Amino acid sequence: xxxxxxxxxxxxxxxxxxxxxxxxxxxxxxxxxxxxxxxxxxxxxxxxxxxxxxxxxxxxxxxxxxxxxxxxxxxxxxxxxxxxxxxxxxxxxxxxxxxxxxxxxxxxxxxxxxxxxxxxxxxxxxxxxxxxxxxxxxxxxxxxxxxxxxxxxxxxxxxxxxxxxxxxxxxxxxxxxxxxxxxxxxxxxxxxxxxxxxxxxxxxxxxxxxxxxxxxxxxxxxxxxxxxxxxxxxxxxxxxxxxxxxxxxxxxxxxxxxxxxxxxxxxxxxxxxxxxxxxxxxxxxxxxxxxxxxxxxxxxxxxxxxxxxxxxxxxxxxxxxxxxxxxxxxxxxxxxxxxxxxxxxxxxxxxxxxxxxxxxxxxxxxxxxxxxxxxxxxxxxxxxx
Amino acid sequence: xxxxxxxxxxxxxxxxxxxxxxxxxxxxxxxxxxxxxxxxxxxxxxxxxxxxxxxxxxxxxxxxxxxxxxxxxxxxxxxxxxxxxxxxxxxxxxxxxxxxxxxxxxxxxxxxxxxxxxxxxxxxxxxxxxxxxxxxxxxxxxxxxxxxxxxxxxxxxxxxxxxxxxxxxxxxxxxxxxxxxxxxxxxxxxxxxxxxxxxxxxxxxxxxxxxxxxxxxxxxxxxxxxxxxxxxxxxxxxxxxxxxxxxxxxxxxxxxxxxxxxxxxxxxxxxxxxxxxxxxxxxxxxxxxxxxxxxxxxxxxxxxxxxxxxxxxxxxxxxxxxxxxxxxxxxxxxxxxxxxxxxxxxxxxxxxxxxxxxxxxxxxxxxxxxxxxxxxxxxxx
Ligand SMILES: Cc1cc2nc3c(=O)[nH]c(=O)nc-3n(C[C@H](O)[C@H](O)[C@H](O)COP(=O)(O)OP(=O)(O)OC[C@H]3O[C@@H](n4cnc5c(N)ncnc54)[C@H](O)[C@@H]3O)c2cc1C
Numbered sequence: 094x095x096x097x098x099x100x101x102x103x104x105x106x107x108x109x110x111x112x113x114x115x116x117x118x119x120x121x122x123x124x125x126x127x128x129x130x131x132x133x134x135x136x137x138x139x140x141x142x143x144x145x146x147x148x149x150x151x152x153x154x155x156x157x158x159x160x161x162x163x164x165x166x167x168x169x170x171x172x173x174x175x176x177x178x179x180x181x182x183x184x185x186x187x188x189x190x191x192x193x194x195x196x197x198x199x200x201x202x203x204x205x206x207x208x209x210x211x212x213x214x215x216x217x218x219x220x221x222x223x224x225x226x227x228x229x230x231x232x233x234x235x236x237x238x239x240x241x242x243x244x245x246x247x248x249x250x251x252x253x254x255x256x257x258x259x260x261x262x263x264x265x266x267x268x269x270x271x272x273x274x275x276x277x278x279x280x281x282x283x284x285x286x287x288x289x290x291x292x293x294x295x296x297x298x299x300x301x302x303x304x305x306x307x308x309x310x311x312x313x314x315x316x317x318x319x320x321x322x323x324x325x326x327x328x329x330x331x332x333x334x335x336x337x338x339x340x341x342x343x344x345x346x347x348x349x350x351x352x353x354x355x356x357x358x359x360x361x362x363x364x365x366x367x368x369x370x371x372x373x374x375x376x377x378x379x380x381x382x383x384x385x386x387x388x389x390x391x392x393x394x395x396x397x398x399x400x401x402x403x404x405x406x407x408x409x410x411x412x413x414x415x416x417x418x419x420x421x422x423x424x425x426x427x428x429x430x431x432x433x434x435x436x437x438x439x440x441x442x443x444x445x446x447x448x449x450x451x452x453x454x455x456x457x458x459x460x461x462x463x464x465x466x467x468x469x470x471x472x473x474x475x476x477x478x
Numbered sequence: 479x480x481x482x483x484x485x486x487x488x489x490x491x492x493x494x495x496x497x498x499x500x501x502x503x504x505x506x507x508x509x510x511x512x513x514x515x516x517x518x519x520x521x522x523x524x525x526x527x528x529x530x531x532x533x534x535x536x537x538x539x540x541x542x543x544x545x546x547x548x549x550x551x552x553x554x555x556x557x558x559x560x561x562x563x564x565x566x567x568x569x570x571x572x573x574x575x576x577x578x579x580x581x582x583x584x585x586x587x588x589x590x591x592x593x594x595x596x597x598x599x600x601x602x603x604x605x606x607x608x609x610x611x612x613x614x615x616x617x618x619x620x621x622x623x624x625x626x627x628x629x630x631x632x633x634x635x636x637x638x639x640x641x642x643x644x645x646x647x648x649x650x651x652x653x654x655x656x657x658x659x660x661x662x663x664x665x666x667x668x669x670x671x672x673x674x675x676x677x678x679x680x681x682x683x684x685x686x687x688x689x690x691x692x693x694x695x696x697x698x699x700x701x702x703x704x705x706x707x708x709x710x711x712x713x714x715x716x717x718x719x720x721x722x723x724x725x726x727x728x729x730x731x732x733x734x735x736x737x738x739x740x741x742x743x744x745x746x747x748x749x750x751x752x753x754x755x756x757x758x759x760x761x762x763x764x765x766x767x768x769x770x771x772x773x774x775x776x777x778x779x780x781x782x783x784x785x786x787x788x789x790x791x792x793x794x795x796x797x798x799x800x801x802x803x804x805x806x807x808x809x810x811x812x813x814x815x816x817x818x819x820x821x822x823x824x825x826x827x828x829x830x831x832x833x834x835x836x837x838x839x840x841x842x843x844x845x846x847x848x849x850x851x852x853x854x855x856x857x858x859x
Contacts, residue, residue, distance in 0.1 A: 223750065223821040251820050296823045297830040304820070368614040378847040426812055433837050437612055437845060438637045441680045441838050448681040455815055455833065456823040463819030465760060 098165075105162040108142060109169040119446065122174035126449055129300040131257055136180045139166075140211020144181065148189030153205035158193055160339075161401040164346035168397075171350025172357065175453040178347050179302040183254055184208045186343035188215030191262065191336050197322030200281065204260070217340065218249035218263035218282075218307055219333075220461020234309060235266045236278060242315040243267075245280070248308045251461030255291050255305035258284060262320060262336065263309075264329050277329030279320035279336070288312040298452030304461075334470075338411050340460070341418045341467070342404060345397045347457060348421030352390050352428040355450040359383065359432035362439070362447075373435070382431050389424050396420055415471045422457065422464045429454035492534060492549045496556040499529055506828070509561045513831055516677075516684040518643050519564050523571070526564075527598035532571045535723075536580065540592045546787040547723050548780065551730035558734025559741075562835045563685040565731050570640040571595045575602035577723055578648055582716040584706040587665070591646070603640035605649045605666075605691055606717070608633065613848050615650075616658055616714065620693060622651035624700075629653075631666065631696040637842075641675040641689035644668055648704065649693070650713050661713035663704040672696040682834030721844075722786050722793070725800040728843045729779040735836045736772045736807035739814040742829060743768065746818065761817060768810045775799075775806040794856035801849035804840040811836050 098106060117125070117135060125132055139145065147163040149155025156162075163185050170178035188208040192200055192215075207213035222231040234247020245265060252261060260281050267278040284291070284307070292306040316323045320332055360383055363374035373379045396417035403410035429451040433440040440447035459466075503525055512519055526532050534549050536542025543549070550572060557565040575595040579588050594600040611617040620633025631651055641647055647666045654660030666673060673696050675689040703709040704716060743765055751758045782795035811832045815822040822829040840846045 220820075223746075223818070295825040296820070297825060297834070298823065367610070368612060368617075376847065378850070422816075426816070430808060430812065430837065434840060434846065437841050438607070438838075441682070441841065443679040443681065451681070451837070452834075455830065456820070459820055461820055463821075464816050466819075468760070 101159075102161060102165065105147075105159075106165050106169065109144065109166045112139065112142060113169055113173055117170075117174050117177055119173060122177070123446060123449065125174060126176055126300050126453075129303075131254070131301050132174070132177050132180050135177055136211060139170075139177075139181055140184070145184045145189065145211035146209035148185045149193055149205045149209040153193070153201055153209065155189065155193075155205065155209040158190075158405070160190060160342055160404045161398070163190070164342055164397060164401045167343050167346035168350040168353070171347045172354035175347060175351050175354075175450075175457075176299055176301045178350060179253065179299060179458060182340075182343040182347070183214045183216060183258060184211050186340050187217050187253075187258075187262065188213065188260075190339045190342070191215070191320075194339065195321050195332055195335065197317075197325075199317065199322070200320075204281075213260070214254060214258040215260050215262060216253050216255055216258040217336070217460050218252045218255075218261045220250050221248060222250070232264060232266055232277065234263070235268075236280065236314070237268070239313070242313060242318075243280070245282070245309045245312040245314060248306065249461075250306050251294065251304040251458065252307045253304050253458045253460075254302055255284060255307045256293075260284060261307065264333060267327055267329070269327055276327040277333070278326050279329045279332050280314055281318045281320060282309070282312065282314060283318075286312050286314070296456040298449070298454070298456030299458065302458070304458060334411065337460075337470075338414045339404070341414050342397075342401055344457060344459065345393075345400065345414060345417040345421045348418070348425040348454075349390070349393050349397050351450060351454055351457070352386070352393060352421070352425045355425075355428045355432045355447070355454070356383065356386050356390055358446055358450065359386075359435040362436050366437075366439075379435055382435060386428050386431060390428070393417070393421050393424050412471070412474050415467050415474065418467045419464070419471060422459075422467070425454045425457065488543070488545060489548055489552060492531070492543070492545060493552045493556065495529060495531060496553045499526065499531065500556060500560045504560050504564070506560070510826075510828075510831075512561070512563060512685045513682075514684070516679070518640070518685050518687040519561070519567050520643065522561075522564055523567050523601070524598045526568060527571070527596060532568065532598070533576075533596045535572055536576050536592060536596060540588065541596055542576070542592075547726050548783045548787055550723065551726055551779065551783055554727050554730035555734040555737070558731045559738045562731060562735055563683050565727075565734070566639055566683060566686045569727065570601040570603055570644060571598075573720075573724055573727060574604040574640070574644075574648055575600070575646075577720050578602070578604070578704065578716075581719050582663070582705050582709065584708075586701075586706070587704070591665075600646065601640060601644040602646045602648060603638055603644040605635040605638045605641065605647050607636050607638070609636050612636075613845055615717075616661070618650055618652055618661065620649065620651050622653050622662060622664060622698070624653075627700070629664065629698045629700065629702075631664065631672075631693040631698060633693050635691040635693075637678065637688050638675070638691050639683075639686045639688045641668070641691045642677055642687045647673070647675075647691065650717070654711050656711070658714040659711050661717075662710055663713035663716055664698050665702045665704060666693075666696060666698055667702075670696045670698070681837065682831065683838060722796045724843050725796045725849075726779065726783050726786065728839055729775075729782075729796075729799045729803040732803040732807035732836065732839045733772065733776050733779060735832050735839075736768075736775070736803075736810045739807075739811045739829060739832050740765070740769050740772055743814045743817055764813060764817060768813055771806050772810055775803045779803050794853055797844075797849040797852040797856070800844060801840070801846045801853070804836070805846055807836045808840060
């Protein structure tokens with residue numbers, strides 16, 4: 094076991110840190126969030142540096158699948174700009190990572206090149222109700238077989254960046270003749286198809302990558318657009334777990350990065366803020382709050398890195414990543430709430446960043462799933478049935 | 479059936495009046511609109527005056543209801559369940575007006591201002607905090623200097639709620655070098671030359687008109703010292719005298735928000751989850767914990783309040799209450815958001831506003847850490 098980054102990983106980390114400090118320092122990140130705009134220009138620059146290719150094999154124009162490298166990028170971007178990190182996750186995790194593993198040959202040839210160049214955005218359509226406790230149960234969106242493919246009707250909620258993305262990986266109900274069982278299939282749906290209506294949903298945070306409601310009305314789609322190809326009809330539920338696990342590598346890294354960012358911010362404030370003639374970090378109540386956070390951030394980093402290493406080695410990593418996401422979602426919320434306390438009144442004013450981290454922490458996109466969902470997944474993995 | 483056992487009949491009346499008021503005058507959509515447009519809820523304050531509730535803590539001889547701190551808390555909790563920021567705005571009459579004048583003002587000041595506060599003609603705010611004096615409130619540097627029979631105030635204050643809309647800003651100033659015995663509190667007319675307030679944009683409690691305040695050679699007469707001449711250099715003690723009721727009122731704000739979170743999550747859960755199935759025991763038990771913790775916090779707060787109304791020493795209990803209710807409320811709301819997931823983070827859903835609002839309650843009015851320092855001292859540490 095070696096806990097240090099190898100040469101290539103270190104270069105990736107240095108490159109993305111350098112990018113963040115030059116292109117997206119604190120003031121830029123703040124303005125970006127305030128503008129509520131998608132960070133297109135910055136995403137293009139990240140793509141130019143080759144980061145979008147980190148989830149795509151070389152033969153398809155990527156840098157070779159290096160999920161560990163990609164999560165380092167997400168982590169570092171999230172430290173200052175969670176919004177930019179999520180923008181980056183759209184081509185790299187929702188698109189590249191998933192299609193590299195589960196796409197058909199045709200799909201890989203068609204999508205992976207543009208994904209690696211960052212010129213194509215993918216998103217995922219899952220949840221249909223507010224509750225989001227179970228991914229599959231409330232799905233009503235249905236694909237009915239017609240002459241030359243399928244016709245889809247229904248509605249998805251919490252689809253990140255559906256207004257920007259070209260494609261939405263959408264989980265829908267499909268009917269198997271002579272079977273009582275409910276079947277599901279993942280379709281790669283072109284969001285510019287006719288019959289699609291996209292409506293805004295506004296969250297308290299992550300402005301600029303707000304989710305959308307996507308309605309499908311008689312949307313026609315070919316069987317070739319089933320994730321993995323025609324033979325994967327009715328395989329959606331099996332794929333769902335794997336798709337979510339891959340997506341969650343990015344989400345967990347985002348939680349890690351935000352927690353680190355909020356810690357750095359609160360620590361700086363605690364060192365600079367003087368009350369009772371002392372920097373407030375000299376009061377143990379504050380100091381140990383920071384120490385506790387540092388301890389947990391460290392644990393989180395090990396959990397996320399372990400999951401990514403497992404994934405890169407081609408080993409099962411479901412337990413690892415779900416452990417990380419369950420831990421990370423709690424951590425990021427706790428960290429940002431404590432930072433608010435440490436910053437006092439100055440945490441509350443919009444002029445400062447603590448409140449932005451707070452809003453972002455509670456708005457980390459989960460495809461409409463509740464944090465409890467991942468606990469349920471873990472419960473299942475631990476034998477809870 | 480009163481929990482509060484001190485003056486059952488009046489408590490019930492205040493509770494009922496407030497509930498009626500909330501039901502009639504504060505539709506949820508109005509609350510969301512205030513959150514969006516950050517407008518001080520002056521209309522509602524006038525209506526609260528019209529029904530008499532703003533005299534809740536004022537003796538009958540001044541036209542009030544003659545209530546105690548429990549009445550104030552009941553009212554604050556009920557209002558905060560629906561519209562937290564309105565309870566703060568109500569503070570611009572009941573806490574920073576009525577309470578300060580009744581506890582620390584002289585007869586002349588009481589007679590001059592109380593009627594105008596009660597009928598909604600005047601608002602008061604309280605300016606203690608400065609950029610370098612937050613938790614360390616005694617570190618204030620805003621000076622009042624006596625010159626030719628009038629005081630000249632210079633300095634600036636930070637995070638003063640209601641400072642833009644108020645008629646009087648009760649301003650803590652330094653009038654002598656002694657850390658605690660050199661502080662004087664003035665009733666500063668906000669129309670005075672040299673006074674200005676600039677509203678601060680913030681995460682929550684939108685509509686509270688929380689401001690930075692600047693004093694440039696603001697002139698005040700000696701009779702504007704809270705309590706008159708006797709109040710000179712006595713501002714710190716005066717502040718101590720009103721701290722208990724402020725801490726209890728803020729406890730009630732926290733209870734209101736926490737209760738709203740419990741109520742919302744309960745109706746959400748009933749609608750969305752089938753209970754009984756093992757699958758949802760997690761949610762069920764989590765909600766039970768939320769409800770239990772709010773109830774425990776409420777008991778502590780009203781226990782402290784009963785001691786206060788009976789004139790018993792209760793610094794320990796009010797500080798315990800301030801810290802415990804606000805931290806509990808934060809925890810309960812965060813748990814509510816965890817259950818709701820991304821849905822709870824939608825601007826159209828109230829739970830995220832509860833979070834944005836509740837977070838300041840463990841900071842303002844003495845932070846959790848400061849309350850714990852106080853409790854530690856009362857426990858002999
Ligand atoms: C929305 C809002 C409304 C407000 N309204 C008013 C108002 O109307 N009038 C008014 O006068 N003020 C008001 N305030 C100011 C409020 O009272 C202060 O924010 C509060 O007293 C804390 O001060 P601070 O923000 O400077 O934090 P700091 O004092 O800088 O505290 C920062 C952190 O350090 C901790 N800390 C500080 N000292 C110690 C210690 N000795 N031991 C352990 N920990 C410590 C604190 O607990 C906190 O976690 C308001 C603030 C806000 C945000």
